[in-house]
Amino acid sequence: MITLKGIAAAPGINIAPAYKFGKEEFEIPMQPIKxxxxxxxxxxxxxxxxxxxxxxxxxxxxxxxxxxxxxxxxxxxxxxxxxxxxxxxxxxxxxxxxxxxxxxxxxxxxxxxxxxxxxxxxxxxxxxxxxxxxxxxxxxxxxxxxxxxxxKDLQERVVVVAHDLSPSDTAAMHKQMVCAFVTDIGGKTSHTAIMAKSLEIPAVVGLGETINKIKAGDMLIVDGTMGVVIVNPDEETLRIYREEEQKLRGVAEKFLQVKDLPAVTLDGRTIDVAANIELPDEIPSVKVHGGQGIGLYRSEFFYMNRKDAPTEEEHFHAYKYVAEEMKPYPVIIRTLDLGGDKFLSQFDMPKEIKPFLGWRAIRFCLANPDIFKMQLRAILRASVYGKLKLMYPMITSIDELKQANTILEECKEELRKIRQPFDEEIEVGVMIEVPSAALTADLLAKEVDFFSIGTNDLIQYALAVDRTNEKVAYLYEPAHPAVLRMIKSIIDAAHANNIWVGMCGEMASDEIFTPVLLGLGLDEFSMPSLAVPQIKYILRSLSMAEARKIAEEALSLTTAKAVESFMQSKLKEILK
Amino acid sequence: MPLVTKAVIVRNKQGLHARPAALFVQVANKFDSRVTVTYNDEKVNGKSIMGILMLGAEQGMEITIEAEGRDAEAALAELEKIVSREEEP
Missing domain, CATH: 1.10.274.10 (PtsI, HPr-binding domain)
Structure with missing residues (x-):
């Protein structure tokens, strides 16, 4: 029995034999053939x-x-x-x-x-x-x-052990037979992690060299909650984990029972629990899991897997559909967020050395007002079919926000001229995902109707960690005191200016953070729809008074590790 | 089918390694004939780089080249030339 430590990328426990995928080594298992x-x-x-x-x-x-x-x-x-x-x-x-x-x-x-x-x-x-x-x-x-x-024809359930998994690898998998992922590279926000979460299977990533200790066919316990892989466990360990696995299944059922109920705390505060989507096709899944609206509609995915750029009509029809389907719940459309790690063939975007600090998101849109305006017009036109809100990504200063709003105003004027109806009261927000925006949240708050905290980028910029680089992935610590302080100051600034604040990054669906975020006063949580039932369950199990105490204590701790273990213990109490 | 055999001394400085071995295999593969090489009682396929390399025949050692097929004579003549010259061309 060997225990390997990696990065916990998707929670849960599963036990199955190892299937080595695409491994470039000569350890191939022997299989008799007919x-x-x-x-x-x-x-x-x-x-x-x-x-x-x-x-x-x-x-x-x-x-x-x-x-x-x-x-x-x-x-x-x-x-x-x-x-x-x-x-x-x-x-x-x-x-x-x-x-x-x-x-x-x-x-x-x-x-x-x-x-x-x-x-x-x-x-x-x-x-x-x-x-x-x-x-x-x-x-x-x-x-x-x-x-x-x-x-695809896998006959038994396996743990897929690989160097890394690409989108095409995961697309070709027989998903019922894959019960966990273990990879040698990658971090919490790698494709493998995101895939595992959406398939609801545990994943441990970033094992590094130690992954070679796993041989094909070895029995593995994958504990995606703790980030541990146990190779060829003894009877006792196996028994303990089997019990834990059973318990987790029971918990999952508890979550599903509350999925259609509102997320109301024990002392009566209602929180919005919404879903993140990339494409309109995901709406049925949002509804099934009890999502009360769309907190983040990543509109750039509309451009993917196609050669030409979508027209204003196509944008309009997609937004109209989503607005109508989600009615009366709100849908927040994030304007085009390209660059960073998302590039499209339709636009001639130059290769950059540091794309995350480069020409991306709102910067690209402000430089291409025609593309930006086409999208804004489509959103405005669709706004009469439901409750649409729009949100700018990567805002770093009030100047950018004002520029974007000026362009939005121009679009509204154009529509008024042709008597095209739209929601005059449409809410406009910014994504807070850059430290400069976080630090000037009080100024930005005066110009917008809401904030949505994008934790994935905010954390990488605040901690100076490239989240796609596995060598520094261990430094990507959402529980870092700097991150918590930043979130607190964003929420405080928003509330001081009477606007609401949501969160649409990974952290919003990471259950260990839920009590702290509730305690800090977050108004809306937006996440992959599969996570909705669990977050609702946790929100419904807490009172604001309790949550505030938890947040206060978390903020008093000095290291990410201390914060994390404190939050783990609190979550355990809640889920008992 | 003609079958020809000849014992040849390896003259090449590097033995039947490196470039000479690669050249030997490349030339052997140009012919239809089956080619085998025997050294120290070990017999290998003369069209296989692995086989030739595994023989480990050094300079001054005697190997036996055997060719069988319609172009056996020509094959043997060319292969002998490669083995018995001291320097690479």
């Missing part, structure tokens, strides 16, 4: 060789162009290894004899050669070991890549 499958395995092998050959030749061409013929010759040796008859024949003859999966045989044959070569005292041969390794990995990747397609 005699009639041998031709298929041979075909798989040959296809992988052909695919690898193509890869190498393309690489060689590119290197020849970029670095010269000499450098490109290295790949001649790779091609020789790849086309080696002895190697190929040995794989095929062992396949027929042993009747096991071809990736396993290939890796074994390769290991044998590497072993023999490493015993021979010869510099040239030692270089060939590197070639063998390199070519071997390529072939295996292609072999396993082909096998991945059969990941």
């Amino acid at each position: 005699a009639e499958d041998i031709p298929l395995q041979i075909q798989l092998f040959e296809e992988s060789l052909i695919a690898t050959r193509k890869e190498i030749i393309e690489l060689q061409k590119r290197i020849a162009q970029e670095m010269g013929q000499e450098e490109a010759q290295i790949f001649d040796a790779h091609l020789l290894v790849l086309e080696d008859r002895m190697l190929i024949e040995e794989v095929i003859s062992r396949l027929k004899k042993d009747q096991v999966n071809v990736p396993y045989i290939f890796s074994e044959v390769l290991k044998k050669y590497i072993q023999v070569f490493s015993k021979i005292e010869d510099e040239y041969l030692r270089e060939r070991i590197a070639d063998l390794n390199d070519v071997g990995k390529r072939v295996l990747r292609n072999l396993l890549g082909k096998e991945h397609r059969s990941l």
Whole structure:
């Protein structure tokens, strides 16, 4: 039994065997195959060789162009290894004899050669070991890549263990059979983490090198709440975790019972619990989970997976649909938030060294008033069909806000001229996600109707941590005293100016923060719709007096770790 | 099918390693004939870089090249040239 510590990325506990996904190493599990499958395995092998050959030749061409013929010759040796008859024949003859999966045989044959070569005292041969390794990995990747397609046909529940998971990996998965993710890189806001949360399965990420201790088929306990992976647990540990898993299931059912009730505290304060969406298709899920409105509609997703830019009519119809569907609840549309880590092919955006500090979000929109105005007009026109609000992302100063509002005013004027009806009272807010906005919240509050705190960016800017860099992911601490103080001052500034304040970042759905945020006075929580029932449950279990005390104590603590363990213990009491 | 065999001394300074080995395999693969190389009682496929490298034949050692097929004679002649010259061209 070994215990590995990583970053807790999605909560929950699951127990299942490890399935190593896309791993570039030679530890391939042996799986017997049927005699009639041998031709298929041979075909798989040959296809992988052909695919690898193509890869190498393309690489060689590119290197020849970029670095010269000499450098490109290295790949001649790779091609020789790849086309080696002895190697190929040995794989095929062992396949027929042993009747096991071809990736396993290939890796074994390769290991044998590497072993023999490493015993021979010869510099040239030692270089060939590197070639063998390199070519071997390529072939295996292609072999396993082909096998991945059969990941869809997984017959048993597994824990997917991978270096990292890309959106296309997770899209191809047979989701019922995947019960947890474990990856070596990534942080709390990586794609893997977000995917795991939306699938409601636990995930532990950022394990680093220690992930190699997990072998395919090992029994794993994945505790996504604590960020722990236990490899081949003993009977006692297994029993404890099975009980915990059962308990968690019971808790989940408790949450679902309150999903359609309003989030009212024990002493009668009503909190809005809304959902974040990217596309109108998500509306049914919002309704099923009891979301009371949309706290963040990420309008830029409208531009993804298409070549041309959507027209004003398309924008209008999407917003109209969402407004009508969510009526009488409000829908907050965030204007185009491009740049940072979201780029679109429709716009010619330059590559930047520091995109998160670059030409993004409102900066891009103010520089492209035509694009901005088209969206604003569509929102205004749709505003008569429900309760729409609009929100600007990445505001850093009052000047930017005023510029944006001027453009909005122009749009309203244009519509008035053509007697196009729109909601004259439409609420306008800003996302507070930059420290300069947080520190001048009192000034901004005088110009807008509401705030929504975008914690993902706010935390990365406040703590100077790139949230996509796994080397510093451990420093991305939402519980950092600086973050809590900042949130408190934003909420206080908003309330002092009689505007309401919501939160639409990850923190709003992180249940350990719920009591503190309630205590600080947050008016609205917006989150992935799956999280709505649980957050409602917690809000309904607390009184404002209690929550204020919890917030006060959390603010008095000096380290993120202390804050986190304090909040954990409070949450445990609440969920008892 | 013609079958020809010849014992050849490895003259190349590097032995049947490195570039000479790669060249040997490349040339062997140009012919239809089956090519085998024997050294120290070990017999390997002459069209396989792995096989040739595993023989570990040094300069001054004697190897046996065998070719079988319609172009066996030509294959043997070219392969012998590679093995028995001291320097690479």
